[in-house]
Amino acid sequence: xxxxxSSPIADLSSANAPKRLAAAAEIYRAGRTPADQVVHxxxxxxxIYSLLLGSNPSVSVGLAVRRxxxxxxxxxxxxxxxxxxxxxxxxxxxxxHFPNGISLDVLTTKDPGGPGAIAKYLAKFGxxxxxxxxxxxxxxxxxxxxxxxxxxxxxYPATRxxxxxxxVNFFLVTSPDxxxxxxxxxxxxxxxxxx
Numbered sequence: 648x649x650x651x652x653s654s655p656i657a658d659l660s661s662a663n664a665p666k667r668l669a670a671a672a673e674i675y676r677a678g679r680t681p682a683d684q685v686v687h688x689x690x691x692x693x694x695i696y697s698l699l700l701g702s703n704p705s706v707s708v709g710l711a712v713r714r715x716x717x718x719x720x721x722x723x724x725x726x727x728x729x730x731x732x733x734x735x736x737x738x739x740x741x742x743x744h745f746p747n748g749i750s751l752d753v754l755t756t757k758d759p760g761g762p763g764a765i766a767k768y769l770a771k772f773g774x775x776x777x778x779x780x781x782x783x784x785x786x787x788x789x790x791x792x793x794x795x796x797x798x799x800x801x802x803y804p805a806t807r808x809x810x811x812x813x814x815v816n817f818f819l820v821t822s823p824d825x826x827x828x829x830x831x832x833x834x835x836x837x838x839x840x841x842x
Contacts, residue, residue, distance in 0.1 A: 651677070652673070652674055652677060652774070652775050652776070653774065654670075655669075655670035655671075655673040655674050656670070656674065656710070656712060656716065656720075656774050656775075657670075657716075658670035659671060659674075659720045659723065659724070659743075659751075659753075660716070660719035660720045660722070660723040661723060662723065667723065667724065667745075668745050668746070668749075671743060671745045671749050671751055672745070672747075672749055674708060674710060674751060674776065675708050675749045675750070675751065677708075677776060678708035678709075678710075678776035678779050679706055679708055679779060681822040681823075681824065681826050681828055682706075682779035682781075682822070682828050682830055683706075684822050684823050685820045685821075685822055685823075685828060685830065686699065686704075686781065686830070688797075689793065689797060689799075692792060692796055692797075694788075694792060695789060695792050695793070695796075697784070698783050698784045698785055698788060698789045698792075699781050699782070699783055699784075699789065699832070700781075700782055700783075700784070704781060704782070705750075705781070705782035706748075706750065706779065706780065706781055706782075707742070707750040707751060707752045707779075707780040708750070708751050708752070708776055708778075708779055708780070709751075709752045709754055709776065709777045709778035709779065709780055709831065710751050710752065710753050710754065710774075710775070710776060710777065711754050711755070711765050711768045711769055711772075711774060711775065711776075711777035712753060712754070712755055712769075712774045713755065713759070713769060713774060714755050714756075714759065716755075716774060717739070717753060717754075717755035720743075720753055721741055721753070724743055727741040727742060727743060728741060729741050730742070730810035730811050731810060731811050731812070732810045733808045733809070733810075736763065736764075737756050737757050737758050737761055737762070737763025737764070737765060737766060738754050738755070738756065738757065738763065738764070738765050738810075739754070739755050739756075739757060740752055740753060740754045740755075740810055741753055752778075752780060754777060756769060764777075765777065777829065778817070778829040778830065778831050779828060779829070779830055779831070780830075780831040780832075780833055781830065781831070781832055781833070782833060782834075782835065783832040783833060783834050784834065785834060786806045786814050786815065786816050786832045786833065786834045787806050789832055790806065790816055790832070793818065799818050799820060800818070801816045801817065801818055802816065802817035802818065802819060802829075803816055803817065806834070809831075809833055812835075812836060813833045813834060813835050813836075814833070814834040815831055815832065815833045815834070816831070816832055817829055817830065817831050817832075818830045818831075818832070
């Protein structure tokens with residue numbers, strides 16, 4: 648997927664706003680479409696449907712990029728606020744929001760070549776969609792249902808702190824077309840946006 652997205656990733660740092668919007672829409676679709684195929688199966692469970700805001704889901708696509716790309720995208724988009732990432736996590740990130748609910752979480756590593764998740768992703772795959780993030784009312788409850796009803800195990804044994812005070816857990820799943828997808832469920836406290 649990374650090579651397919653190299654042009655739209657570069658276009659996120661364009662001085663041309665319509666070009667940035669078109670690039671964001673392409674990246675968002677590329678990440679969200681296969682993730683939604685998995686999540687829609689989960690929504691057959693009424694409680695998961697409610698927990699993941701199924702009638703009006705809040706979804707961001709997490710885009711992992713190298714430091715230079717991260718800075719170019721940030722500069723071209725009016726320097727959005729950097730998220731407060733827990734110090735034990737090797738990531739820096741900011742959000743980009745576009746019309747029609749298009750939301751990207753742009754991520755980079757603090758330690759290229761290091762042991763962090765973003766550094767490993769970039770080393771293995773290059774720049775591209777690293778995760779798809781779904782807002783959740785209660786990550787602990789959703790995790791329990793996913794394990795019991797769908798056999799989906801979380802990446803971490805317990806929900807952990809995420810960016811900007813969120814609570815998160817991750818699920819590595821396979822889409823119907825056999826692609827591996829990392830889905831993040833995140834829970835916010837009142838007044839927070841996404842991770």
